[in-house]
Amino acid sequence: MMSQRSVIIGLFLWGGLARAGTYYVSPTGSNTGQGTAASPWLTLQYAADHASAGDTVNVLAGDYAGFDLRHGGTATNPLTFLAQPGATIDRVIPGGRADGINIENASYVTVNGFTLLGTGNPATSEAGIRVVGDGFDSPNAFSRGVVVQNNRVDQWGKWGIFTGFSDDLQILNNEASRSAQQHGIYVSNSADRPIIRGNRVWGNAAAGIHMNGDIDTGNTALPGVDGIISNAVVEKNVIYGNGGGSAYTAGGGSAINADGVQNSVFRNNLLYDNHATGIALFQIDGGGPSSGDTVVNNTVVNAANSRYALLVANGAVNSTLFNNIVYNLNPSLTRGSISLDADALPGFKSDYNFLDPRFEASGVPVNSLLLWQTATGGDAHSTAINLAQLKALFKDYANNDYALAKTSAARDAGVASLGGATAPADDLRGVLRPMGNAYDVGAYEYRLLPADANADDTVDVADFRILLANYGQPGDFAHGDFNHDGRVDFADFQILERSFGETQAAGGPLPATPSIVGVPEPTSAAVLALALSALPLCSRRRRKNIESTELHPTPGRLQ
Ligand SMILES: [Ca+2]
Numbered sequence: 001m002m003s004q005r006s007v008i009i010g011l012f013l014w015g016g017l018a019r020a021g022t023y024y025v026s027p028t029g030s031n032t033g034q035g036t037a038a039s040p041w042l043t044l045q046y047a048a049d050h051a052s053a054g055d056t057v058n059v060l061a062g063d064y065a066g067f068d069l070r071h072g073g074t075a076t077n078p079l080t081f082l083a084q085p086g087a088t089i090d091r092v093i094p095g096g097r098a099d100g101i102n103i104e105n106a107s108y109v110t111v112n113g114f115t116l117l118g119t120g121n122p123a124t125s126e127a128g129i130r131v132v133g134d135g136f137d138s139p140n141a142f143s144r145g146v147v148v149q150n151n152r153v154d155q156w157g158k159w160g161i162f163t164g165f166s167d168d169l170q171i172l173n174n175e176a177s178r179s180a181q182q183h184g185i186y187v188s189n190s191a192d193r194p195i196i197r198g199n200r201v202w203g204n205a206a207a208g209i210h211m212n213g214d215i216d217t218g219n220t221a222l223p224g225v226d227g228i229i230s231n232a233v234v235e236k237n238v239i240y241g242n243g244g245g246s247a248y249t250a251g252g253g254s255a256i257n258a259d260g261v262q263n264s265v266f267r268n269n270l271l272y273d274n275h276a277t278g279i280a281l282f283q284i285d286g287g288g289p290s291s292g293d294t295v296v297n298n299t300v301v302n303a304a305n306s307r308y309a310l311l312v313a314n315g316a317v318n319s320t321l322f323n324n325i326v327y328n329l330n331p332s333l334t335r336g337s338i339s340l341d342a343d344a345l346p347g348f349k350s351d352y353n354f355l356d357p358r359f360e361a362s363g364v365p366v367n368s369l370l371l372w373q374t375a376t377g378g379d380a381h382s383t384a385i386n387l388a389q390l391k392a393l394f395k396d397y398a399n400n401d402y403a404l405a406k407t408s409a410a411r412d413a414g415v416a417s418l419g420g421a422t423a424p425a426d427d428l429r430g431v432l433r434p435m436g437n438a439y440d441v442g443a444y445e446y447r448l449l450p451a452d453a454n455a456d457d458t459v460d461v462a463d464f465r466i467l468l469a470n471y472g473q474p475g476d477f478a479h480g481d482f483n484h485d486g487r488v489d490f491a492d493f494q495i496l497e498r499s500f501g502e503t504q505a506a507g508g509p510l511p512a513t514p515s516i517v518g519v520p521e522p523t524s525a526a527v528l529a530l531a532l533s534a535l536p537l538c539s540r541r542r543r544k545n546i547e548s549t550e551l552h553p554t555p556g557r558l559q
């Protein structure tokens with residue numbers, strides 16, 4: 001017999017399940033159907049009108065007209081539109097806005113996996129995906145918690161993805177390309193805490209990613225309408241070939257444009273071949289300057305017709321720049337790596353960068369690292385590089401592979417933190433930082449195996465001997481301190497034990513099947529003590545064998 005409590009819980013669960021429906025849409029469906037897998041709906045608009053909080057709308061492969069959504073989910077029951085591979089929106093919303101998807105005054109909506117093809121003309125298409133809340137008048141509020149991920153938006157008239165008055169927005173792993181008139185991704189209107197991560201943004205006429213707090217839009221008497229975008233995270237984006245203009249615009253607009261963006265972080269982004277500024281911290285119509293921002297571990301190589309690679313201007317105080325590779329292919333002496341306004345100098349912290357030694361300080365070109373250091377007090381530990389040295393940093397510069405070369409000077413040249421700002425815990429690809437002795441400079445960390453002390457992409461007896469030679473002493477990774485605690489001890493031995501026998505292609509990534517062989521299983525320090533005492537003898541007796549690779553002694557076998 002069910003208890004009263006069980007009945008209540010059962011009713012609660014039943015209610016929850018009843019709310020969470022799964023619907024289907026197909027180009028061969030019918031809006032008189034039930035929206036089931038066996039009887040899918042025909043149009044996205046019909047699904048948008050009938051799905052609600054907690055529902056998932058599966059969009060099957062085929063071509064569709066767009067949809068306009070004016071209601072959403074809740075934090076615990078989001079409304080999800082999940083496109084299956086091959087689901088393409090190739091026409092704007094019927095009888096509505098000239099967008100592919102419009103999400104307006106709706107919160108907790110996820111849009112996942114669509115291909116959206118615009119007309120390449122601002123007169124006939126605007127945004128591939130538009131997400132807006134309300135900051136104009138009091139009846140509605142900012143939208144919250146919208147997720148736009150894994151979509152491809154190509155050749156829209158104005159923007160690939162446009163958002164405004166939308167707090168806690170996430171724009172993840174999208175491809176935004178060839179916007180005809182403006183930007184790839186545009187985040188605007190006072191919205192706080194956006195996460196813009198893992199997107200590929202290329203060939204847009206103006207900015208790649210444009211962020212504008214925009215005090216000129218909305219009713220500043222309403223809460224939150226301050227013209228400031230706060231606490232944004234912009235990371236792991238690959239941004240190239242933007243700002244070159246089109247038939248509809250002369251171009252311009254930074255690869256990452258931040259106007260009125262405060263206390264935000266820009267990290268692990270790769271920017272190359274962009275034709276205006278690389279990363280701009282500035283103010284035109286933001287509600288305040290772009291202050292308190294951190295630019296860390298980015299790789300920025302600007303095109304030959306570009307402006308400065310980094311711009312810190314219009315009162316962008318308390319900016320922190322470190323572990324970046326910054327170069328400008330524009331040969332002009334009034335172009336270069338960093339332009340810093342006088343009113344942005346207070347609190348400016350910059351160091352451990354690899355820099356094209358052409359700068360602008362307070363409007364005056366400064367064409368040496370020494371003069372820049374004198375003018376700004378920054379970059380004491382930074383490195384000036386020429387074009388040949390830039391190319392040598394990377395695996396394959398000619399083919400835009402900006403992962404670090406094995407011999408790259410950027411390896412281990414960075415720091416964990418600067419002035420209270422911290423370097424990211426991983427790189428553009430998710431490779432953990434730091435690898436080796438220290439943080440690398442740029443968007444990529446050179447990947448080493450966990451106990452590869454001699455950095456030869458194999459964990460073997462050579463690494464074990466390095467560890468033993470330094471056992472019990474202070475040291476760095478190259479001397480056996482594999483867990484980066486400053487000391488070579490048993491914890492490091494255990495890391496070596498776990499990865500013994502692993503190999504990888506130079507600089508990683510991991511092979512699909514780890515080639516771990518012969519992992520010994522010592523369980524205490526006593527085993528290592530035995531190994532330590534045995535080593536001098538073993539190494540004398542076995543050197544010949546070790547060098548001939550006939551023997552592969554492991555830590556466990558030495559006991
Ligand atoms: Ca490193």
Ligand SMILES: [Ca+2]
Nearest residue numbers: 452454456458
């Ligand atoms: Ca090794």
Ligand SMILES: [Ca+2]
Nearest residue numbers: 481483485487
């Ligand atoms: Ca250690």
